[in-house]
Amino acid sequence: xxxxxxxxxxxxxxxxxxxxNDPPLKRLGWQPYFxxxxxxxxxxxxxxVRIVExxxxxxxxxxxxxxxxxxxxxxxxxxxxxxxxxEQAQTSRVLERKSIIQRRAPGxxxxxxxxxxxxxxxxxxxxxxxxxxxxxxxxxxxxxxxADITPVIILTKADLTDTPQDYLDxxxxxxxxxxxxxxxxxxxxxxxxxxxxxxxxxxxAFLGSSGVGKSTLTNALIGNQLIETQAIRExxxxxxxxxxxxxxxxxxxxxxxxxxxxxxxLQLTDAISxxxxxxxxxxxxxxxxxxxxxxxxxxxxxxxxxxxxxGDIDTARLKRWRxxxxxxxxxxxxxxxxxxxxxxxxxxxxxxxxxxxxxx
Ligand SMILES: Nc1nc2c(ncn2[C@@H]2O[C@H](COP(=O)(O)OP(=O)(O)OP(=O)(O)O)[C@@H](O)[C@H]2O)c(=O)[nH]1
Ligand SMILES: [Mg+2]
Ligand SMILES: [Zn+2]
Numbered sequence: 001x002x003x004x005x006x007x008x009x010x011x012x013x014x015x016x017x018x019x020x021n022d023p024p025l026k027r028l029g030w031q032p033y034f035x036x037x038x039x040x041x042x043x044x045x046x047x048x049v050r051i052v053e054x055x056x057x058x059x060x061x062x063x064x065x066x067x068x069x070x071x072x073x074x075x076x077x078x079x080x081x082x083x084x085x086x087e088q089a090q091t092s093r094v095l096e097r098k099s100i101i102q103r104r105a106p107g108x109x110x111x112x113x114x115x116x117x118x119x120x121x122x123x124x125x126x127x128x129x130x131x132x133x134x135x136x137x138x139x140x141x142x143x144x145x146x147a148d149i150t151p152v153i154i155l156t157k158a159d160l161t162d163t164p165q166d167y168l169d170x171x172x173x174x175x176x177x178x179x180x181x182x183x184x185x186x187x188x189x190x191x192x193x194x195x196x197x198x199x200x201x202x203x204x205a206f207l208g209s210s211g212v213g214k215s216t217l218t219n220a221l222i223g224n225q226l227i228e229t230q231a232i233r234e235x236x237x238x239x240x241x242x243x244x245x246x247x248x249x250x251x252x253x254x255x256x257x258x259x260x261x262x263x264x265x266l267q268l269t270d271a272i273s274x275x276x277x278x279x280x281x282x283x284x285x286x287x288x289x290x291x292x293x294x295x296x297x298x299x300x301x302x303x304x305x306x307x308x309x310x311g312d313i314d315t316a317r318l319k320r321w322r323x324x325x326x327x328x329x330x331x332x333x334x335x336x337x338x339x340x341x342x343x344x345x346x347x348x349x350x351x352x353x354x355x356x357x358x359x360x
C-alpha cells in the first residue's frame with residue numbers, strides 16, 4: 001500500500017490535504033524541521049521511523065504502522081529520525097538532527113557517547129536529599145544549553161523533605177532563565193506540573209543520577225508502572241542503577257519521553273557555548289579582560305578579578321565556572337587531537353555527522 005505522507009509536511013509543501021489532529025508521526029515527535037529535509041516522494045518510498053531504542057545488534061524503530069527491529073546504522077542513536085529503506089535497511093537515511101546530547105564517555109578512552117538525538121526539553125532531575133548538588137545541575141544545564149535544548153530543573157521527593165526552601169533557593173539561583181519544578185514523582189503531579197513541556201509533537205528526556213526518580217517520572221507520564229524502579233540506599237541516598245537502557249516512550253499527551261540510566265559521571269566536551277550561556281555574567285566580564293587569553297588568575301586588567309573584588313561575582317560560582325571551563329578545554333583538546341589522528345590515518349571522522357553544521 002502506498003501511504004500518503006504529505007499530511008506530515010509543512011503547509012507550504014502539502015498537496016491540498018487538510019490537517020488531522022495529532023497524526024501518528026506527530027505523536028512520535030515528527031516536526032517541520034524533519035519534514036523540510038525530505039519530499040513527498042521520498043517519504044512515500046522510504047517512510048520515516050524513529051529510533052526508540054538501540055540494541056546491541058539492532059535498532060528498534062517505530063513509525064506510522066511500523067514497529068520493528070532493523071540492522072544498526074552507523075552513528076545513529078535513540079531519538080534519531082530515519083527514512084527507512086525496506087529493501088536495504090542499511091542504506092536508510094538518518095535525518096539531520098535538531099539537537100544532540102553527548103558526553104565524553106567515562107573511562108580512559110575518551111570516546112564521545114551519543115546520549116540522545118532530537119530532544120526538545122531536558123528535565124534535569126535531582127532530589128530533595130543528598131543527591132542535590134549545584135555543580136552537577138550546572139553541568140547538565142550547560143550540556144542542554146549547548147545543544148539548544150530547553151533545560152528544566154526537577155526536584156523529586158518533595159514529599160520526603162521538611163526543608164525544601166534551602167534546596168529551592170539554591171536551584172533557583174542557578175539561572176533566572178531556568179524553571180525549577182518541585183514534585184512527588186509518584187502519582188499525578190508530574191502530569192500536571194510537566195504538561196507545559198509535554199505537548200504533542202514534543203520530545204522530552206529525563207537526565208540525572210541514579211535513584212532520583214527518572215523512571216518513576218516516566219511511569220507517571222505514561223500512566224502505568226511499565227518501567228522497573230528500585231528503592232535507593234538508605235545510608236547515602238544513592239540509587240542502584242536500575243535502568244540500563246535509554247528508551248523512548250509514547251505518552252497519552254502525544255509526546256515522547258526518554259528515560260535514561262543514571263549517569264555516574266558527566267564530563268563535558270565541545271560545550272563551551274553552553275557553559276558561556278549558563279555563566280553569561282562571568283563570560284561578559286571575561287570578554288572585557290585586557291588580554292584575550294586572560295586566565296583570570298593574576299593578569300593585569302582582568303575584569304573577572306575586578307568583578308570578584310567588587311562582589312559582582314560569587315566566589316563559589318566562579319570556582320565552578322573555572323572548573324567547567326578547564327575540564328571542557330581539556331576534553332575538547334583531547335578530542336581535537338584524536339580527530340587529527342583519525343584524519344591522518346584517513347579514517348572517517350564519525351563525529352562530524354553528529355553535530356549540526358557550523359557548530360564546530
Ligand atoms: N517518596 C518518593 N519516592 C520517590 C520519588 N521519586 C522517586 N522515588 C523513589 O525513589 C526510588 C528510585 O526511583 P527510580 O525511578 O528507580 O530512579 P531512577 O532515577 O530511574 O534511577 P536509575 O534507573 O537507577 O537511574 C524508587 O523507590 C522510587 O519509588 C518521590 O518523588 N517521592
Ligand atoms: Mg530508572
Ligand atoms: Zn581575566
